[in-house]
Amino acid sequence: GQNIDQPTEMTATEGAIVQINCTYQTSGFNGLFWYQQHAGEAPTFLSYNVLDGLEEKGRFSSFLSRSKGYSYLLLKELQMKDSASYLCAVRDGDYQLIWGAGTKLIIKP
Amino acid sequence: GAGVSQSPSNKVTEKGKDVELRCDPISGHTALYWYRQRLGQGLEFLIYFQGNSAPDKSGLPSDRFSAERTGESVSTLTIQRTQQEDSAVYLCASSLRAGDTDTQYFGPGTRLTVL
Numbered sequence: 605g606q607n608i609d610q611p612t613e614m615t616a617t618e619g620a621i622v623q624i625n626c627t628y629q630t631s632g633f634n635g636l637f638w639y640q641q642h643a644g645e646a647p648t649f650l651s652y653n654v655l656d657g658l659e660e661k662g663r664f665s666s667f668l669s670r671s672k673g674y675s676y677l678l679l680k681e682l683q684m685k686d687s688a689s690y691l692c693a694v695r696d697g698d699y700q701l702i703w704g705a706g707t708k709l710i711i712k713p
Numbered sequence: 714g715a716g717v718s719q720s721p722s723n724k725v726t727e728k729g730k731d732v733e734l735r736c737d738p739i740s741g742h743t744a745l746y747w748y749r750q751r752l753g754q755g756l757e758f759l760i761y762f763q764g765n766s767a768p769d770k771s772g773l774p775s776d777r778f779s780a781e782r783t784g785e786s787v788s789t790l791t792i793q794r795t796q797q798e799d800s801a802v803y804l805c806a807s808s809l810r811a812g813d814t815d816t817q818y819f820g821p822g823t824r825l826t827v828l
Contacts, residue, residue, distance in 0.1 A: 608755070637816075646717075646804060646819035647756070691755065699744065700769065701817070705755040 606630050608704035610692050615710045616682055624677045624707045626692035634695040638666050638677045641689045641706065650677070650690075679709075687711045715739075717820035719805050725826045726795055734790045734823045738807030745788050746817060747780060748804040756804065762788060763810070795827045 607629045616622040628636070635654040639647035653659055653668035653675060665678040677690055689706040696702055718737045726732050738745050747759040758772040762782045773779070777795075782788040792799055802824050806817035 646821050649816045649818070652816065693756075699761060699763075700758055701756075703748075703756040703758075705753075 606696065606702045608692055608694060608702055610690075610704040610707045612705070613708045613710065615712060616679075618682055618684060618711055618713050620682050621678065621680050622682060622709065624679070624690050624692075624709065626675045626677070626704060628673050628675070628692070628694045628702075628704075630694050630696040630702055632696040633670060634697060636666075636668055636675050637693045637695070637701065638664075638675075639691040639693065641691055643688070647691055682711050684711050684713070717805055717807050717818055719803075719820040719823050721823060722821065723824045723826075725828065727828050728797060729794055731791065731793045732795055732825065734792075734803050734805075734825070736788045736790070736805030736807075736820060738786065738788070738805070739818055740786075741809070742807035742818075743785060743810050744808045744815070744817075745782060746806045746808075747788070747790050748806065749774075749801045750804055750822070751801045759790070759803075792825075795825075797827045800825055800827045 609627045637652050638650040640650050641647040651666035658667045663680045668675045689708045691706045692704040693701040720735045745762040748756040750756050760780050761769050764785050765782050777793045780790045802822040804822045805820045808815040808817045
């Protein structure tokens with residue numbers, strides 16, 4: 605079956621670094637996406653990985669290992685505004701995304 | 714338009730009534746997606762349009778759910794004889810085309826509450 609696993613909730617301190625993991629088991633693989641979703645708002649795109657390795661974009665980086673079915677999102681220099689849910693999604697075919705339940709990140713001062 | 718828009722933003726209805734949710738995608742985006750998100754859960758795929766055609770309706774939960782798209786633009790999601798289990802946020806997303814690296818851009822959602 606199709607399965608995307610992420611931790612339900614994580615807590616981190618302002619200014620610190622946090623790593624949010626995502627493991628997946630899907631029938632196919634055609635890319636992995638990370639989205640950020642603030643409470644009551646729509647998801648917004650953060651990153652896309654289709655090849656193994658690290659993609660860096662400012663304070664956010666995303667890593668992919670296709671052989672391990674594993675990805676992580678790394679957030680550096682955490683700010684209070686980073687408090688949100690982070691959604692991992694895998695494209696298993698031409699278009700459909702399979703979504704994880706999301707990781708709620710709580711930032712404490 | 715500047716982004717994906719959805720209406721209404723909130724809808725409260727009585728069990729058994731029909732509801733219609735609207736999505737206006739980003740201009741020029743040929744692919745359009747509908748998702749459902751229950752409280753504290755991930756996104757559940759409902760249906761996808763490429764142009765005005767819906768190649769994949771497999772995510773629609775029951776025959777009470779239907780969707781259409783016209784003019785490769787606006788889409789409506791209709792839920793007939795609503796049930797309390799239909800209460801959720803319904804999100805619409807669009808992308809330039811399906812597949813490849815295309816990013817899906819989401820609208821703000823319609824929060825549906827069935828009493």
